[in-house]
Amino acid sequence: MPVVEIPGSKSVTARALFLAAAAQGTTTLVRPLSSDDTEGFAEGLLRLGYGVERGSGAWRIEGRPTGPAATDADVYCRDGATTSRFLPTLTAAAAHGTYRFDASPQMRRRPLAPLTRALRDLGVDLRHEEAEGHHPLTVTAGGVRGGDVTLDAGQSSQYLTALLLLGPLTRTGLRITVTDLVSAPYIGITLAMMRSFGAEVRRDGSVFTVAPGGYRATTYAIEPDASTASYFFAAAAVTGGEVTVEGLGKDALQGDLGFVDVLRRMGAGVTTTADRTTVTAPGPAGLSGITVNMRDISDTMPTLAAIAPYASGPVRIEDVHNTRVKECDRLDACAQNLRALGVTVATGPDWIEIQPGTPAPAQITTYGDHRIAMSFAVTGLRTPGGVTFDDPGCVRKTFPDFHEAFAKVFGQPSTPTR
Numbered sequence: 059m060p061v062v063e064i065p066g067s068k069s070v071t072a073r074a075l076f077l078a079a080a081a082q083g084t085t086t087l088v089r090p091l092s093s094d095d096t097e098g099f100a101e102g103l104l105r106l107g108y109g110v111e112r113g114s115g116a117w118r119i120e121g122r123p124t125g126p127a128a129t130d131a132d133v134y135c136r137d138g139a140t141t142s143r144f145l146p147t148l149t150a151a152a153a154h155g156t157y158r159f160d161a162s163p164q165m166r167r168r169p170l171a172p173l174t175r176a177l178r179d180l181g182v183d184l185r186h187e188e189a190e191g192h193h194p195l196t197v198t199a200g201g202v203r204g205g206d207v208t209l210d211a212g213q214s215s216q217y218l219t220a221l222l223l224l225g226p227l228t229r230t231g232l233r234i235t236v237t238d239l240v241s242a243p244y245i246g247i248t249l250a251m252m253r254s255f256g257a258e259v260r261r262d263g264s265v266f267t268v269a270p271g272g273y274r275a276t277t278y279a280i281e282p283d284a285s286t287a288s289y290f291f292a293a294a295a296v297t298g299g300e301v302t303v304e305g306l307g308k309d310a311l312q313g314d315l316g317f318v319d320v321l322r323r324m325g326a327g328v329t330t331t332a333d334r335t336t337v338t339a340p341g342p343a344g345l346s347g348i349t350v351n352m353r354d355i356s357d358t359m360p361t362l363a364a365i366a367p368y369a370s371g372p373v374r375i376e377d378v379h380n381t382r383v384k385e386c387d388r389l390d391a392c393a394q395n396l397r398a399l400g401v402t403v404a405t406g407p408d409w410i411e412i413q414p415g416t417p418a419p420a421q422i423t424t425y426g427d428h429r430i431a432m433s434f435a436v437t438g439l440r441t442p443g444g445v446t447f448d449d450p451g452c453v454r455k456t457f458p459d460f461h462e463a464f465a466k467v468f469g470q471p472s473t474p475t476r
């Protein structure tokens with residue numbers, strides 16, 4: 059019964075870095091994720107003049123409630139959407155300073171207009187350099203008074219998280235009315251973590267009220283990444299094995315742990331205690347087909363799509379339109395790779411339906427998307443000779459050692475070669 063050690067949560071680490079930077083005092087983050095996204099976030103804070111010390115297993119951040127020490131900085135956000143959306147928002151609260159942000163070509167393509175519009179509605183001087191609503195952009199800080207703002211988070215919950223995180227740094231607090239919301243469980247993570255750093259925030263349906271007053275430093279332990287765990291759980295379900303992940307159980311903050319409920323509905327065995335989760339393969343009949351709404355847990359859509367051919371009936375995943383504006387268009391990427399493996403698949407604006415099949419060996423086109431690589435590594439476990447990847451290294455975004463760690467647990471390498 060392998061107990062798998064999963065690296066820290068990207069989402070929790072990114073929020074913790076924002077909160078620690080804005081807090082009064084020195085914060086210690088225990089077991090943060092060290093990957094391209096979170097290292098990029100930390101480098102961004104360093105460029106802004108925050109004190110960040112990255113030790114192995116713990117990071118220390120010197121909070122600066124008055125804002126960045128640098129009054130002028132150029133920050134490169136790499137591929138990180140949380141970095142690209144949270145860091146400009148952090149600098150908007152500074153009393154003064156000019157901060158320019160840019161991101162990778164992949165991230166430049168991804169939208170952030172609803173967030174930048176809301177920031178402007180709150181009086182922030184924010185200019186897009188090229189395309190409206192995309193990086194690169196410049197924030198000329200002058201503090202944020204606060205007040206009422208309306209936000210459409212139907213494309214990304216990260217817009218709402220950014221505004222919520224900003225709330226305690228405003229002079230009078232924020233009242234945010236949300237007209238639409240995807241990936242809702244991520245807002246639960248945000249609210250819980252804001253409270254852990256001393257903020258006062260309330261939710262009444264679609265209205266969020268955040269009191270002014272800043273944040274207080276703390277020691278914060280980062281839980282393992284539930285989206286990353288999905289590849290190991292899925293692999294247990296399709297290889298006849300069993301996998302236990304420690305540190306992710308009933309008390310977990312991350313909604314993506316809900317992926318195990320999907321596996322349970324398909325026939326896998328799932329046991330969850332307060333702080334661990336075990337998935338065991340289904341009986342001899344294998345996984346059944348399913349129709350499932352993944353609006354709340356859409357980062358695990360590619361995981362399910364990649365194991366879908368091994369189910370005994372069709373797998374239909376619905377309400378995941380926002381997966382088209384992630385690292386790549388994930389509905390198209392999943393469909394194209396499944397077809398390359400010889401599987402029958404159909405897609406619509408916000409859904410994908412996959413027929414049972416017998417995947418044949420193929421090269422997976424990752425589109426530079428870590429989740430496409432990690433998901434199809436699971437498919438490869440039951441493909442004779444495995445699968446190969448055009449860009450195996452794209453896993454660096456959230457799990458640089460993924461291929462090695464996966465091979466260690468499941469024996470067969472996912473052949474991360476070109």
Ligand SMILES: O=C(O)C1=C[C@@H](OP(=O)(O)O)[C@@H](O)[C@H](O)C1
Nearest residue numbers: 069213214215216241244357380
């Ligand atoms: O807030 C976060 O940390 C995240 C929210 C989700 O994004 P969307 O809200 O854009 O779906 C998720 O896909 C992403 O990996 C991380």
Ligand SMILES: C=C(OP(=O)(O)O)C(=O)O
Nearest residue numbers: 137138139140357384429
């Ligand atoms: C969509 C993702 O990341 P982000 O939006 O934080 O870049 C992801 O990790 O699947």
